[in-house]
Amino acid sequence: MTNKKLIVITGASSGFGMAMAEMFSKSGYPLLLLARRVEKMEALGLSNTLCRKVDVTDRETFEAAVREAEGIYGKTELLVNNAGVMLLGDLTIQNSQEWQKMLDINVMGVMHGMQIVMNDMKARKSGTIINVSSIAGVQPFGNHAAYCASKFGVVGLTRVARNEMSPFNVRVLSILPGAVETELIEHTTDPNIVNGYKEWKENVGAVNITAEDVAKTILFTFELPQAVSLREIVITDTKQDA
Template identity: 35%
Template sequence: MSENINGKVVVVTGASSGLGAETARHLSRQGAKVILGARRLDRLAELASELGLDGKAILQTDVSDRKQVRALVDRAVGLHGRIDVLLNNAGLMPSSMLDKLKIDEWNRMIDVNIKGVLYGIAAALPHMQSQKAGQIINVSSVAGHKVGPGGAVYAGTKWAVRAISEGLRQEVKPWNIRTTIVSPGAVATELIDTITDQDVAAGMAKTYEKAIPASSFARVVAFAINQPEDVDINEVLFRPTTQAYRACTDRSPNRCSRLKATPERYADDDETSERRGPHLRQRWTMDCAAASAFVQLEIRH
């Protein structure tokens, strides 16, 4: 078992399949006390049975409904007296070209991908402030860093998740709360099944031919949670090693295959050594097709 995961109370949204279900499995094996929410209660029940969980550990949850998200978090606190980690994982990706005017799909992505994250924060933050500890992990995407044709609205929601998460990171330092953004690339899940624009669906299917398994995401989440309390993994961007940036399409092959890894250390503007001591962050950026990960961490002294 992982020392800093064992015994932690972890709430996972979108837990009925894909990234959420695989993360629930992985964390449960590491000794975490998982509380799982999703719209498909039958899938949740199957997962709970597989993991040997009590029926109280699952709750039907539509993250676009603030009351349901709050009920999920309150369930965790009611059962275990606290919430250590919230994984805001639920998301949709019905990508389409803007001129297809799939406005209902746009609204649904905004409701789930943005409001769902905000509702999760609203439900968990007061408990974590009271505890003076906790971690909120929000799921963005490679599309939250690069946007391409057909992905405007989805990418917009994932850029929003990153902006919200960075603002949250800066605001919650007084309560010792950690924040993490996880930005996956092509991972094998049901996500692309929601695409109704056939032109976009065909291109996305090609991208996902070499998708990596959902267990890769679960390991990234576990890595972030398992750090000592004074280490905050602010962001992890990962993808299949063979998945290139869209930005590489206009570059020469030689340049696209080159890996650039640049460590930087700097002091945060919003902290002073008089109040909290040196507040250092370190980041590694890896560029182009050979790259498979980006990690940004924060070390609290």
């Protein structure tokens, strides 16, 4: 058993979440990995790791998984709210069900996660919450209206939670990645938008930054002393100009 404290990562079956799982595991942390595709997480074969099939919009199941892991590894020291979906579309014609799905997962899922761990962290006067937003949480992009709404929401709620939790020595941070090669764009249902997005990335050369780079940044941020809070981190490929 490790003497390091529990790390909870949502959306751990691909992209940033999977990269974080591997990196935190190599650093000796016990993990709770949450996603809807549990077999992808289990295939990593990480030690001191509990994998559970959880939809972050289902608060009851989400909390049950956290409490189960805490019963094994102790209280959550870091929660990374990483689960998210990107359904790009023209606001004038996009199906409103896609808007709702993004708001439910990208915003409500984050709020569920925070509420599940915040009271324990306050009582212990220790802990860190890192919410994965996006550069689309601080600036607009075409065909990103509802996605921007959800990610601007994550930035706003993170700021409010940070104000509420900082007197208790609890860090609440957000990381805002730019374009990175992950499965995220594949969620979008309009093939023209998907192709345009991929073409834009190729044209600006924003294809070199990786999920591992983002994971490394999150691990570094967490391992700083508890008194050090990197409140908001925008991380992009050096060649990304917007």
